[in-house]
Amino acid sequence: MKYFIILIILLNFNACVKQNQKKQTIIYQNSSHNKFTYYPSGQLIPRSSGEGRYGDNHIYAPNIRFPLVDAPAYINSQVYGIGGLYGKKGSLCDQKNYQYPWSDNYCEKRGHAMPLCQGGKGHQGVDIRAKDCQNSKYFALAVEDGIITYIGSYSIKLRGVSGRTYRYLHLNSHSIEVKRGQSIRRGDKIGLVSNNMGNTKTSIHLHFDIKQTIRFSNGSSKQVYVPPYSSLVDAYKRLLEGRP
Amino acid sequence: MRLLLLPLLFASFLYSQNGILNVSWPILNIEHQKPSVPYPLILTNSIKNTKLPVYIPSSYVYDKQMIVVSDENFYTISFFIKNATIMIAGDRTFQETISNSDMELQRLLKTSSLEFIQEEGIMNIDFNRHGVNYTLSIECNNPREDKRCTEENFLYKIYNKLIIVGGKK
Numbered sequence: 208m209k210y211f212i213i214l215i216i217l218l219n220f221n222a223c224v225k226q227n228q229k230k231q232t233i234i235y236q237n238s239s240h241n242k243f244t245y246y247p248s249g250q251l252i253p254r255s256s257g258e259g260r261y262g263d264n265h266i267y268a269p270n271i272r273f274p275l276v277d278a279p280a281y282i283n284s285q286v287y288g289i290g291g292l293y294g295k296k297g298s299l300c301d302q303k304n305y306q307y308p309w310s311d312n313y314c315e316k317r318g319h320a321m322p323l324c325q326g327g328k329g330h331q332g333v334d335i336r337a338k339d340c341q342n343s344k345y346f347a348l349a350v351e352d353g354i355i356t357y358i359g360s361y362s363i364k365l366r367g368v369s370g371r372t373y374r375y376l377h378l379n380s381h382s383i384e385v386k387r388g389q390s391i392r393r394g395d396k397i398g399l400v401s402n403n404m405g406n407t408k409t410s411i412h413l414h415f416d417i418k419q420t421i422r423f424s425n426g427s428s429k430q431v432y433v434p435p436y437s438s439l440v441d442a443y444k445r446l447l448e449g450r451p
Numbered sequence: 452m453r454l455l456l457l458p459l460l461f462a463s464f465l466y467s468q469n470g471i472l473n474v475s476w477p478i479l480n481i482e483h484q485k486p487s488v489p490y491p492l493i494l495t496n497s498i499k500n501t502k503l504p505v506y507i508p509s510s511y512v513y514d515k516q517m518i519v520v521s522d523e524n525f526y527t528i529s530f531f532i533k534n535a536t537i538m539i540a541g542d543r544t545f546q547e548t549i550s551n552s553d554m555e556l557q558r559l560l561k562t563s564s565l566e567f568i569q570e571e572g573i574m575n576i577d578f579n580r581h582g583v584n585y586t587l588s589i590e591c592n593n594p595r596e597d598k599r600c601t602e603e604n605f606l607y608k609i610y611n612k613l614i615i616v617g618g619k620k
Contacts, residue, residue: 319569319571331571354520359590360592361590361594387518405592405594406592407593407594419547420542421547424548424549424550426472427582428584430584430586
């Protein structure tokens with residue numbers, strides 16, 4: 208009986224935490240009155256879209272540039288957004304997909320093996336919508352000085368001087384401004400955000416992820432996709448402050 | 452409860468400490484490894500200063516159209532096949548270190564079994580050999596229908612035929 212009561216208390220407490228979590232929106236406003244709002248890292252919207260890494264506010268890639276030229280831009284779910292596969296019916300270009308608050312979608316439900324996600328599967332990065340729904344209008348930029356190591360039919364890899372690999376997906380393949388092996392600088396243009404997924408199409412967005420190697424103190428190591436959301440929130444604040 | 456523990460866990464999770472991994476060089480039989488036909492110059496010249504074992508799929512080692520991007524600490528090689536791109540990459544750097552005391556995180560990260568995964572339509576495998584991390588992948592022009600990208604068999608065969616073609620100790 209004692210354990211049953213403890214279990215009930217814990218379940219209720221957990222439910223309360225989740226409820227409070229759902230209400231939490233962070234407001235950012237700088238001296239120029241640029242304002243944006245975002246949900247905390249790991250808080251996925253809608254809740255049915257999966258379990259993120261709530262509480263992991265670590266900035267894995269410090270001081271990166273925001274990967275789009277200008278604000279506003281919107282980090283939110285493609286799959287669970289309006290018009291998405293599991294989202295409300297409507298147009299992918301619905302205005303509600305292009306408004307704050309941002310919501311993290313790292314670890315959103317996917318079949319991809321992801322050791323840092325609860326259950327071991329999830330989305331490796333975040334999806335970012337540009338200012339509006341226009342295809343092939345907005346440039347994605349290098350987030351760090353580095354070298355272009357790979358260009359496929361719809362993905363590009365930038366290896367930063369930090370050793371992190373940043374992956375840009377769905378850029379218009381006819382708009383790519385970099386070559387394999389080219390050294391580029393932070394802020395250089397890479398290509399236009401589009402719906403390119405090879406011969407098939409996806410929604411108009413930039414999928415952005417960060418892969419890095421984590422070493423254990425016993426000397427072994429593993430490459431993983433780390434959560435990019437906090438790094439991007441930090442980068443976006445600097446963009447809004449005019450010091451990208 | 453897990454939600455309560457997560458912030459605590461990650462507060463002690465990572466601390467910045469980047470660097471170079473120690474490479475455990477394999478003992479190779481030089482005669483056995485020596486190619487009967489010299490490897491293309493684009494390959495040998497590009498990896499002559501790369502300080503990690505350079506693996507490459509044996510079926511493509513003489514492909515003169517390959518693109519090699521490399522320096523001392525990493526390499527990426529792309530091969531262009533019909534309607535797809537194969538990529539092999541190796542890297543001996545690390546960007547973060549986890550303390551042994553973070554047992555839960557160590558457990559999360561130490562999934563040791565090799566797993567071929569399709570992520571964003573790209574079939575991929577990450578693996579560690581000689582203390583170095585490697586990635587092998589194939590990206591198809593038609594990722595939803597091309598079996599090379601929807602099933603693991605094609606990449607599995609390539610993975611099983613990786614050979615070391617160089618690397619500077």
